[in-house]
Amino acid sequence: MTTEIPFTYAQQLLLGLEYAVPGRVLNPSLIVRGAYRVAHEIDIGVLRQAVDDLVARHDALRTTVSRDPDGVIRARVHDAVPGRLLVHDVDDEDAFLAMATEMPYPPDEPPLLWVHMGRCADGTSLLVIVTHHVVSDAWSLTLLARDLSDAYTARLRGGPPLDSGVLSYAEVAADDHSPAWERTITDALPYWKDRLTGVADLALPVPTPGRRGEQHTRRFTVPAALWRRLGEVARRRRTTPFPLLLTAFAAAVWAGRREAVVPIITAGRKPSEWYTAGFMLNLLWLRLTAGDPGDLDELSRRADAECRAAYRHDVPLLRVLPEAPDLTASIFDPSEIVERTFPVFQLIPKSPFAPAAGDPALLLTPVPEERQPAPVMPLHLLWSMRVDEEVTGIVTYEAEMFGGDWVAEKIGAFLSALERLADA
Structure with missing residues (x-):
């Protein structure tokens, strides 16, 4: 049995791109994925049960998204869907990771979760967790890895399977239209109307x-x-390193400009939604100004103030866009030739999730990001900073628009700006 469910505001925004450019979102390449190494033996039968438990717990994974013959895109959640565990014997680990990233993942074939288990020659295993981006995001991926470990531990040791006592994705979508959330959104709109008026003219030339x-x-x-050193500067200023990273990004990519508009990706979640898998991220459009583009200290302090104000008014971008119609036209521009764009910035912090069991039976060690092929993104340029054991920058870009030399120059300028900020 299937039931049609509403889309969250975040999904509606994503699908706006699909309506503008068909195939941009509802394609089998738009995924999020995470790869992990397991050094101990894995019971495949138990792992298969754990994958089933994961699908049963999170209704987003049992949801399909497709375009009906009348052209309308709909989401349907399936009551019961078995999990999908794909087992491979691996001779070439890099080839396996590439295959797991690049094979097609249709958004209309439930469940929208694929778990690849690669058995390596050295006795270890690689697990790659893949979800389609239309029903999942990076936050969801780390949550699913935690839940998979917990489900495997419970099944192996005879404990109760994962329960479904989390806020369902359908409930999150329904709550998007609750009176309380509507009041919060309405109160925030004047702020965004003031900040976003005229921003379309500030797009970066490609x-x-x-x-x-x-x-x-x-x-x-x-x-x-x-x-x-950057952490020490942030502590002295009673802030976090994020405004410093944002400042370096603006100074490098928007070099020499007195004004920059930087969309940043946020988790888009309330605390009650932290344990719900789904596509809920949001975009906050930060308008950064500087009297002197070369004064990074001034720019960083303005960036800090802008971040604080934006987060106080963090409401769904879909509801903000009617206050900035010129920006809406820019985002959903169906033109084939792209001349101007807004590079997107995000910080990916260390996962807040850890297995519930003190001694989990499935120990997942993340595979270094540089070994994993990057999935396709529906953005012209995405600049991500991943904070884990080390801080890694990942720049995904349209090769025809932004050449490798241009990107390398901006990375050099970014690191140089961070050095100057650390000396402040």
């Missing part, structure tokens, strides 16, 4: 205007000593 095509990825590392 170095080489062109069509969407092949995406490339460039990775880099922030030296540990530099990261420690």
